[in-house]
Amino acid sequence: MKFLLITLLAAAASSSFAPLHKAKERIDGSYIVMLKNGESLTAAVDTLRDSPFFSLLGGRIDIVYDNSLNAFAATLSEKALNMIRRWDIVEYVEEDGIYRVSAVGSWGIDRIDQRNLPLDNSYVAPRAGAGQTVYVVDTGIRHSHDDFGERASYHWDYQSSNGGEDCNGHGTTCAGIVGGATYGVAPSVSLKSVRVASCFGSSSTSNLINGLNSIPGNGVVSMAIGGGGSSSIDNAVADAVIRGIVVVVPAGSSNANACNYSPSREPSAITVGATDSSDERSSFSNYGTCVDIFAPGSSITSTWHTSDTATITMSGTSLACSHVAGAAALLLVRGVSASNVPSTITSEATSGVVSNPGTGSPNLLLYVQ
Known part of the structure; x- marks a missing residue:
């Protein structure tokens, strides 16, 4: 637990932000988080799910795309979003959006x-x-x-x-x-x-x-x-x-x-x-x-x-x-x-x-x- 807290605190303290891709019709508070090539999706998700720090900031894992993208969908407050964007394993974050037939x-x-x-x-x-x-x-x-x-x-x-x-x-x-x-x-x-x-x-x-x-x-x-x-x-x-x-x-x-x-x-x-x-x-x-x-x-x-x-x-x-x-x-x-x-x-x-x-x-x- 101490390691998880250190990992997330380090992310929160970083000055470098991963890009945030905007959606044409966004869903408030919902995001797709893409990890960098070679980073472990399982380890990243486990780190977040096992840490009360993430949930206290207003973060929740919703979907893990374990068969295709090295990514997960999450509900994020502004503070949780900023923390995720500062995590050095994150390639980019994209606003979840509305798509129509x-x-x-x-x-x-x-x-x-x-x-x-x-x-x-x-x-x-x-x-x-x-x-x-x-x-x-x-x-x-x-x-x-x-x-x-x-x-x-x-x-x-x-x-x-x-x-x-x-x-x-x-x-x-x-x-x-x-x-x-x-x-x-x-x-x-x-x-x-x-x-x-x-x-x-x-x-x-x-x-x-x-x-x-x-x-x-x-x-x-x-x-x-x-x-x-x-x-x-x-x-x-x-x-x-x-x-x-x-x-x-x-x-x-x-x-x-x-x-x-x-x-x-x-x-x-x-x-x-x-x-x-x-x-x-x-x-x-x-x-x-x-x-x-x-x-x-x-x-x-x-x-x-x-x-x-x-x-x-x-x-x-x-x-x-x-x-x-x-x-x-x-x-x-x-x-x-x-x-x-x-x-x-x-x-x-x-x-x-x-x-x-x-x-x-x-x-x-x-x-x-």
Whole structure:
């Protein structure tokens, strides 16, 4: 105990502060603490939990990210925050923030299996996705929906008693585009709900990281959520990719530069912008050098959460992201390695057909074969 007290007192006395990264929409008193490479997460957490000094200052450990980031989430008073920032093992501290599901918009699957317009009113899924799993990191999934045919199941929920069920609708809609029998790109894929967002469609940074942390090192992640720039979110996505997961994210629906948002700015993710039925960039879609590819995202029909037969037509880069996540699963079935899926997605895309892609954007439209 004496050693722990000396350690924390030394941290409090240090004049050097670790950087504090600001969140666009912060959660008061909640922070992500990233340790330096080589520092022991277990030892750091044990030091804090075993010391009354930390709790007396108003500190509490909330989440330990023991499968991905060398980091933990904590509730910190101003004094506890200052002490943590002075600890020489800390790389940076980031404000926990609010992330929201991207607004959602089926001509889409009809479009991606042909090079040019007009549409031929058909979609035949190559290989269909059987044997692959897509983790839908979102508001949950209505697992019992008829379009999922018992292929949708629970994986993780920030409210464990909820069992990954969708009380918002966004996750069910995205899951339908990924792998619904009627509306899906990969209609035989297994769908796993990773519920990180509330019934209001928002998630904290810490919940997003915890959800990603729960996913084993295989398959595809469709994470149709975004917000302000976050090093912690970017690092969690990058770590998932290192573990062998293909991570697909939306560019965002603010008609702005995707490089200003997370996780769309993370290079290891596949970042997807949206197009409409005339192959023009959707008016809401973000753009720029951080976008990897475009996919249908305007007026897309898919599954809805209110009943086992419910559908809805919506728009957003979330749905574009979901198309690409389904396509990624098809590539894994084809034998493409997870590390080669992003380059295969872009190399096989249809080039030069997107009108007004936006400054810095690639002129690439998703194509499945």
